[in-house]
Amino acid sequence: MIRDEKLIFEKSVEGRIGYSLPENDVPKVDLEAFYPDEFLRKTDPELPEVSEVDVIRHYTNLSKRNYGVDSGFYPLGSCTMKYNPKINEDIASIEGLAQMHPLQDPQSAQGNLEILYNMDRYLSEILGMERVTLQPAAGAHGEMTGLMIIKAYHMHRNDSKRVKIIVPDSSHGTNPASAALAGFEVVHIPSDERGCVDIKALESILDDTVAGLMLTNPNTLGLFEEDILKISKMVHACGGLLYYDGANMNAIMGIARPGDMGFDIAHVNLHKTFSTPHGGGGPGSGPIGVIKELVPFLPVPVIEKVNDSFVPDYDRPLSIGKVKSFYGNFGVILRAYSYIRTMGAQGLKAVSQAAVLNANYIRKKLEDYYEIPYNRTCMHEFVLSAQKQAKSGVTALDIAKNLLDEGIHPPTIYFPLIVQEAMMIEPTETESPETLDNFIEIMRQLAVKAQDDPESLKNAPKTTYVSRLDEVKAARTPVLRWKK
Amino acid sequence: MIRDEKLIFEKSVEGRIGYSLPENDVPKVDLEAFYPDEFLRKTDPELPEVSEVDVIRHYTNLSKRNYGVDSGFYPLGSCTMKYNPKINEDIASIEGLAQMHPLQDPQSAQGNLEILYNMDRYLSEILGMERVTLQPAAGAHGEMTGLMIIKAYHMHRNDSKRVKIIVPDSSHGTNPASAALAGFEVVHIPSDERGCVDIKALESILDDTVAGLMLTNPNTLGLFEEDILKISKMVHACGGLLYYDGANMNAIMGIARPGDMGFDIAHVNLHKTFSTPHGGGGPGSGPIGVIKELVPFLPVPVIEKVNDSFVPDYDRPLSIGKVKSFYGNFGVILRAYSYIRTMGAQGLKAVSQAAVLNANYIRKKLEDYYEIPYNRTCMHEFVLSAQKQAKSGVTALDIAKNLLDEGIHPPTIYFPLIVQEAMMIEPTETESPETLDNFIEIMRQLAVKAQDDPESLKNAPKTTYVSRLDEVKAARTPVLRWKK
């Protein structure tokens, strides 16, 4: 590893250039004459002055301090860090698809609109929904969109007393946050001892102030809500709508569908289930599907097929409007489209089967070493607890940091909040049994060490570019930018 | 760094697949019926059975055990490891240029032929030659081609007694090897005390058995042959031809030209001077230019421009024939073409000026720390000797291995053979003064340590994926392939 401590700004040398632009070939405008003086910049922004070589080396070397799915195992629970097929990257950079302006005349963008239209069809089929909007930029954004639709639906019926959204405590954190942001009152319900929605508790709060319920399913414990049909019937019975957080669709593709479960709205995360890369933080894409009754409320435009031509339809009086510019994250959608077209129905089902088998395999192999709070057949992921280890002073954090030294990305830790010392493990279907076995072996060794020699686990990571970082300091006295 | 010791074969799992092919959509041929049995394979080749994920991870992780120009400083003398502009990679993968079959009708390949034709023109201008052939695949291959032309030229004149090629001892190793391979007798001449061709020695061997002289210029000491005009006149006077090894053209582009120096044939290395990447060993491209008299001997085809159309001319009775299939390494030529078109005349000159200044700067800054056998203004590179250090037991090899730990690719060592403990340093123009200063500082520290604490330098490298490797063992009992 090359140690290069500098920021790109610290490599700047006055007068050095890294760009290659065409020479200006039109008359020059005298800025001072054309613009009022106070509009013109007085001090240059502190951008670095570096050569192309500098830039390439800087970011290439930075990349080496980062771990991606192509580096190795990445069982980050809830994030579905599956392998991102390379062909999809190639597809996304076909100039004839990518170099398109969103406001072009639809007649000149029929290829892209056809992709969007078909993607709506495919995802509708996968979710068991009527139509899908591809506009939301991420899962959380899909949730917001769904909640706006719930609101619009009730308001359209002049039912303005429905102000509550019910959210089980095993739901993903974005669920309550989105509900709050959409202007709802969030009502939590606890999980029962099996890790599922407590039906009694649910029953007790259902009334005509309930706008809807948001269910992460499989939930953040990796469990399928066994009473899901009961739940959807109960909520519908009281007049509420049902929102399905389908970020965990990787567990059930081709096996079961939110629409069939009685849900009215569901989102999927293309950047998880549909193998588009997460880009170190994004971009993602969080399409939502809705049942027939809710189609009028979808954001505009909806792409319609009219006589073999694809037309963005803006004339939708009940639409909630727009939740994002243009058509959504087309570049991400393209990759997911490619994925669906290469996998087909049987491929997607095989994905879910393998994902679930892999998770259960690890669960089974670790159950003698770690506490597993809800230890039964899980879906695509499960949550273990390092509480046993914590007794000898070794926390989930310590275990995670030791995994770093073994070349493995740790599971999600301290999430979900309802499990203490949680480690949420999601292997995905793209990992081989050998990779799983290697992980299991290391996890077992760590469990043994936690008992025999807990101190030995406190100094990890030792092999990374930096050792443990002081997060408290970062938050107390935030340094959020470089200054000259 | 992820330690993964396995070969791809050792990751194979029976039945696993990594390919995605269209399904066979035509009638299947029964192999046993169509081919005689003895033609059919009895045992499968031991190819690995791995998934795409496995392959990507395997080679991605292998890549991390490799050092390229984008990683950092690479002053590997004689190799001109300059930065490879990214745009050239993009150009080389334009499908309309790359996805072309070499035997297509020339009328359907006018774009590519135009590039080849223009490249001939540009390189002719840079070398001061009449025409250039782009067929040779590398510098050494260009030498072979040039020597074949020398041979053909003399034979055409029925001058069959010219069997010798004179090669100074400061020439590159490929020069004598190529001459021998082309069927010549190789005559070495020594360098004088200034590191240049010993004119007296040259004089003494010039006679009518001399077919030609091959000169690496600047030579492997990084010095320009000051008597070059005298040399070319002397050789011409005795009827020999002059071959210019222009792999070091990075020193003199736009400043001086082999043709003007009286040379008859010259090659350039596109993979050095013209910034095409070296690919961990190749492919390269070693075009040669010739003077007017030698044009008839060039390999076929020569691309000619006939009424705005570009035509490969095969009808050249004196041609030496073909030295390689088709048109040469078109993919490499494309990158070099892009480079010349973006640099222009002044850019290329600036390249050589900066390359030479950088080399001299390092030379000057190291002269108090290391012995520099021919310490005067050098061209794009220079050779220092670790002989001073060797007295306390620290060899050029030790110094090189210590540089590895500092994140720097070492200079070429033990080459040229005429300098003991040689370290041949070629910074190139794409390196910043800061990079040079860092290298100088480290080299100085190593010199100091070599004196004060020589033992401390014997264990390097310590930070690399493997430590010093046993090369003797590898050569004594060669293991050249994996076996099950």
Place this chain on the structure above:
Amino acid sequence: MKSSYIPMTRQQQEAMLSAVGVESLEELFSAIPEELRLKKDLNLPKPLSEYELKKHMNTLARKNSDACENICFLGAGVYDHIIPSAVKHIISRQEFYTAYTPYQPEISQGVLQSIFEYQTMIAELTGMDAANASLYDGATALYEAVLLASRFNGRKEVLVARSVNPEYRKVLHSALKYSGITIKEVDFNKEENNPAGKSGTIDLKKLQDKLSKDTAAIAIQSPNFFGILEDIKAISQKAKEVGALLIAVCDPISLGVFESPGVLGADIAVGEAQPLGNPMNFGGPLLGYFAVKSPFIRRMPGRIAGETTDSQGRRGFVLTLQAREQHIRREKATSNICTNQALCALAAVSYLSLMGKKGLKEVASQCINKSVYTYKSLLETGQVSQVFSAPFFREFVVKPKIKPSVLNEALSAEKIIGGYDLTAEYPELEGCWLVAVTEKRSMEEIKHFVNKVNSICQGGDY
């Protein structure tokens, strides 16, 4: 079903099932009520191999008229700028693009440091004290800014200039619909009722009329949707007078030559950073930036990278101020955002590094030179007329003699992507045409464009 992306072989599957203690794959799904389990395959097209997929997608691409084969004069929020080759090479490093959000900082210094550098550059450009790691796009960034402002001062009204990108205003309208925050739009100056040099900018009188102690924030855009610069300073003074915040939507390329909103008094700067090294991508992904003055730092939405030290005292970077975030605070979080646009931010930071001080200025200047040249040339034809008088950047409004929709269609046949038709969004600007000219357009292309516009408008045979 065998797939090159699923390494498990049939034999391994058997072994694993038995290790888990189930008989079959089906048994793994027994928690799913029987009646829900699908009895047949999903109705999806039959799978394609890689090569077939590539052919299929190329066929679709041929149904498009892209901006490589066509000359683009369309902007209106998304711009066709030159992207240096190195940018794509950087963001194609798998370590960057196949990583998740950097939850484990020790193996994520690459992403974290690049975000830190990005935050710095955005803060520098906008003249702000801090920036976040990016948001979905300019429109949602504006929405988040309004939320921040309203929460900060507890006020429930926001004034938005009509010269703000209509796409942004639409997002704002839908997102704020049930939030309790009301939007009042403020008109722009028309040519007829205005002194030269002001038309096309926000109508300060009308703004003044709507400003009150209830105003949480004023949101303006400069250069605005018509390409015209607003007087940020004057507006910020008005905002200050009533204790409202000023949110400025600014184009980052323009900030290479124009005074930063921070210096001119804005409290929050947001906008679309797509022009910084990101392709148009049919409108997504885009790159929302979000920058604030100090008082608002802890109220920013989204991810933020901060500097800290490791246990050996070495500089390092982490995601910070996470107490604001949804995975910890759930319904009390400042925003619901989890995923951002880090890879697009990496493209932006690579772009800005390559451009540097000088390059960014050069790009901005060329945009000015070329748009002014196009504007003048168009007016000279006599076939289009002036609409506004204030100075513009990269983009301008004119009124051609024939309808923009007709004109665009005719241009399309000439492999030109024409300007934006303002008619639908601005009825008062019926027949007006918003034309963008970036540094990418050569004089030759511009002349070709002007000639075509000229001949089309003249109804001549073009």
Place this chain on the structure above:
Amino acid sequence: MKSSYIPMTRQQQEAMLSAVGVESLEELFSAIPEELRLKKDLNLPKPLSEYELKKHMNTLARKNSDACENICFLGAGVYDHIIPSAVKHIISRQEFYTAYTPYQPEISQGVLQSIFEYQTMIAELTGMDAANASLYDGATALYEAVLLASRFNGRKEVLVARSVNPEYRKVLHSALKYSGITIKEVDFNKEENNPAGKSGTIDLKKLQDKLSKDTAAIAIQSPNFFGILEDIKAISQKAKEVGALLIAVCDPISLGVFESPGVLGADIAVGEAQPLGNPMNFGGPLLGYFAVKSPFIRRMPGRIAGETTDSQGRRGFVLTLQAREQHIRREKATSNICTNQALCALAAVSYLSLMGKKGLKEVASQCINKSVYTYKSLLETGQVSQVFSAPFFREFVVKPKIKPSVLNEALSAEKIIGGYDLTAEYPELEGCWLVAVTEKRSMEEIKHFVNKVNSICQGGDY
């Protein structure tokens, strides 16, 4: 001249010049005789920016008819196979493509191990004991093989089948011209004078006639230039009888289904590995492979990677047997080769890893299925006639009713790249046409091709 590739600023240049102790840049070049120093700029086109370059190259590309937009039935030594996407992603890792030859093994394990794996795969496919790290192309590999053979047994005559790729034979002729090694070509069996199933293969009688104690080696190709399989075993026995070596040129894809030359008795296998994951690239770079039986290992040309251990006993790889090489041995080296095709070899090793045992067989089988289908369909039209009778692989010879050159031109208008016209290289096969059909061609494309050939030959309006 400022360039983004030259980091030195003017100010730094001044400082460096004075550190060196010279007054000016010119002074650095004072060793160059004054009269040689150019007084004016080179006559080269004015520099283009990145974006202008891209436009320029796209313009040039549009003057080509490439194999993406057109359907390719041309082979003759270079083949249009499917290349998995992952290959390009692997060879685009800068650590691979921007490295030099691995002189410093400790920081070159990536290249070295991949070469070692490549050598293994080539040895496996060819049934040989070892392979080198690659050579320029198949043609030069054949030349090196002949040199090796002649040096090994000291003989000076080599018999080369006329059914070996003419391009290879040309390179051999020019390179050996003054080497003292003479080439004798051996004819192939014609349909008229041969039992069914043999025409198109080397004429064993003529071979026998030319064989002698002076024969250093026999060089054959299988599948040969006509796509037809040679009887390697029979030929190797003939070679053994006189103590000559057998050099077999074999297509690596075909070795997925055909017996390896090693098993059949060849001493050296060489050939073109471009079909393994490398694009056609207008004929270069290609990838010459070179594999031998044990006795010849230390006589191989080019680079070789070998396994060893590091000072801690861990497995590692180095360039080995360097004593053969030119930088050490100078004129006594086994070859002058310095640069090879490592990146193309990396593409090949990535390709073979992805394909695996099963995939390679599938590719080979599909090539057979599709070429046989095409062959039969063409014959069925009645517009082309059979030329040879022996079984072929991927490629076959037919004789259309009209001249191949005319036919190809007409096909070109239909966006089809037609077969290879054998007329020039084989006068006795005047009017014959060599057609290649890889796994890339769909049934639909083949039908389209056959229809067009049919209608063109019939002179109908196509």
